[in-house]
Amino acid sequence: MTMQLHHARSLLFLPASNARAIEKARGLPCDMVILDLEDAVPDDKKVEAREAAVAAVAEGFGSRLAAVRINVAGTPWYGDEMVALKKSAVDYIVLPKVETAEQVKAVFSVCQKPVIAMIESPAGLLAAPAIAKAEGAGGLFMGTNDLRRELRIPAGADRTGLSLALQSVVVAARAGGVAVFDGVYNRLDDAEGLERECREGHMLGFDGKTLIHPNQILVANRAFGPDADAVAEARRLVEAATGGAERFEGRMIEAMHVAQAQDLIARAEAVGVQ
Template sequence: MHLRHARSLLFLPASNARAIAKARTLSCDMVILDLEDAVADDAKEAARANAIAALAEGFGSRIAAARINVEGTPWHGAEMVALKGSAADYVVLPKVEHPKQVRDVFSVAQKPVIAMIESARGVLAAADIAATEGCAALFMGNNDLRKDLNIPASAGREGLAFAMQSVVLAARAAGLAVFDGVYNRLGDAPGLADECRDGHALGFDGKTLIHPNQIAVANDAFGPDAQALDDARRLIAAATGGAERFEGAMIETMHVEQARALIARAHAVGA
């Protein structure tokens, strides 16, 4: 699967062998073995070994990645080196604020890098980060961004809207995929669905997740529905080239391209 088609991107602790095994049975599009926030300091080295072994075993058709610790931590260098020879498709790098961070990881790990934008500096530098060689996609890190912007955890996403749209613009200008941040309230499926719809409307390709029970909601929100696919097929069949009328609306080549992209996405995710 192409990264741009991923709808559900599940973070799980690289120290949790049971969670890793379960991930191979889940309907997520991407598995991200977390070596950073989800792993205690005294478990980092064991988690790194677990991650390398799990990546070698693979996750079927799912995209596989590992999130490493940020530069300046004791584990950063060893994780980059370990991932160089691993079966990871991507390296996820947290707290990116300048392009050099991406270049350094790409140079050592020799894997495409997904940059997490988690601060005001990261948002302002997002366009330069996305344009850096080796950068494959951008993730929103909304929890840390809220803290940096002094937005209460209990507040809605209104205060993040400009930052999120800025990151989407940066990714699209560089031709990259871009994914919405995690939703923390695990038992709130309606709230998650609302946030997924909001993220989809902002232009995100999919959503990063922290629990398996969030996968179906994200897949539904970011995957083409039956009506949209039917509309796309009818539009393609009716189009003859140039601007013309279709079911009460004006369409042109751009709309045909969008319809074909929607169908390609559906095929990629088995919809």
């Protein structure tokens, strides 16, 4: 059974032109595979990559969600990609460089697949509340690399300058009722930095993290996945609750806490945490 998007912890980008990486992804512990037709694929490989993506999602990725990132409107490949993906078995379309709700609606109207909008610019950031509520919107991705550049945040800087942007996109997603995921971490050999950024993203309210290498998957799964002890406590809380405000293991709980516990249990079951 395919999981729901908001339960996904690890969302791995792969070039749709890389057959070996696609095949390997079928055995990886990520929750979503995103086949990229945009930045990861050179222009002379775009058509080949599109055909490979359609074939790959037809074969499936087991219980993993499957998405394809298309090229933007105005490129030579945009229309053909939408037509091909409408007929495909893909779960989600990832749309880069979204700055208006109309961009999401346009893709959805053709593909009839839920769209994950990438917020990668100041204009996109300001329009995020409308984008999250657009017809066909299924989620938001933070495009932190492009956003850094457009905000003129120095390369290598920490994420202090992105704090407002990160929290604003989470708020927009929650107000719109869609899932939301943190941006990629570029330093492939910095496991400590990745773990720190994953923990930060989790504390900000992101559902999971987009990734660019298989070695990042387990770190993201740990950071965004339910802790077994927390799940056990949630089960005890749900079992103990009788309605209204009451005492539970030294703290006061009410209906809101029961709902939070039930959400945690559902997430745990979706990702296989007992």
